[in-house]
Amino acid sequence: MNKIGRYIYALDNNLRRITNRDRIGCIRYSVTWRCNSRCESCDIWNKVTSENDLTVQEVEELCKSPLLKYVRRIILSGGEPTLRDDFPDMVSVMHKNLPGAYFGITLNGLLPNRTEQMIRQIVKDNPDIDIKNIGISLNGPKEIHDKSRGVPGSFDKAIETYHLIKDVVPVRFSFTFLPYNIEQFRWVQDYAKELGSEAYLCWTVMNDRFDVPEKDLNFFREGIKDYLRDYLNDRDFAFRLCMSYLYDNFIKEKFMQCYAARQFFHLAPEGDIYPCNFKLSDDRIYGNIRKKSFEEIWNNPDRQRILGEIDRGECIYQNGPCGDSDLTYSNHNNPLELIKWYAKKRLTGKKLIE
DSSP states (O other): OOHHHHHHHHHHHHHHHHTTOOOOOEEEEEOOSOOSOOOSSOOHHHHOOOSSOOOHHHHHHHHTOGGGTTOOEEEEESSOGGGSTTHHHHHHHHHHHOTTOEEEEEEOOOOHHHHHHHHHHHHHHOTTOOEEEEEEEOOSSHHHHHHHHTSTTHHHHHHHHHHHHTTTSOEEEEEOOOTTTGGGHHHHHHHHHHTTOOEEEOOSSOOOSSOOOGGGOGGGSTTHHHHHHHHHTTSOHHHHHHHHHHHHHHHTTOOOOOOBTTTEEEEOTTSBEESOSSOOOGGGOOOBTTTSOHHHHHTOHHHHHHHHHHHTTOSSOTTOOSOHHHHHHHHHTOHHHHHHHHHHHHHHTOOSOO
């Protein structure tokens, strides 16, 4: 899809939201909760085990749902996806049944040779697959990154993984703000450029995907605005507009419209369907694909209840800052609100990020 096509698609999604005729354009799938990292910003490794992950066949059956025929974006994460021996097969069946979708994959880079083997297998089996990005976590120089991941040697393995796959698929580095590494974001950006890549912000808050204590809202720390402005300076206008809107409203603690459970959903390893991947409590589940068809799940009254909570900003915080991954997707599909916000900034002479 070219740039004009993406704008038309986003506008159409916005109008569908206004007229309550949403269509699903994105699937976020955590393929396993198993993880070989011990991250401070995610507690899944300490709370959840994956003993009953969905099979490739079960995921393929889900992808055949007519409700998913307009999916254009598939994000695969975990846990650590490469811990599944059948990860290449999982990607292949999703691509086969949803051929119009591009893929983004998040990895920790702790298994360089295994990761290379799997990525090469995926590309070999699917020569026409569109992998937009492999994101490898990098939270600072060696000492800081290893501390954040909780595993000695994480930095060296992440860089080795990058070099092994960078000529096969697009690879970038994802950075997570932590209480002790905010000043390292510029270092990661410069280091990524030296390697011929770039760095992007992954999470804007620490989030163990179950509880988000107020003390971990790193987005409100002093000086953060300068880093965000620098990050966006050399980006294209559409990206800069969308992310400036997101960051500005985060900092001001303003509610933002979210399309979770309308235009995207989160599929958990055992088949539970959630609105997004930032709050995985039992009251957020509105179905399991092992128990009901996806069509039945999508029409479940529990989904309507959750939609009401999202619309009122009651899902995590009243101001809505759960994490930027899913709200970014919502903002890209909300061009009318972005234009209105941008016009007001220009008319009043204010900075995009205040």
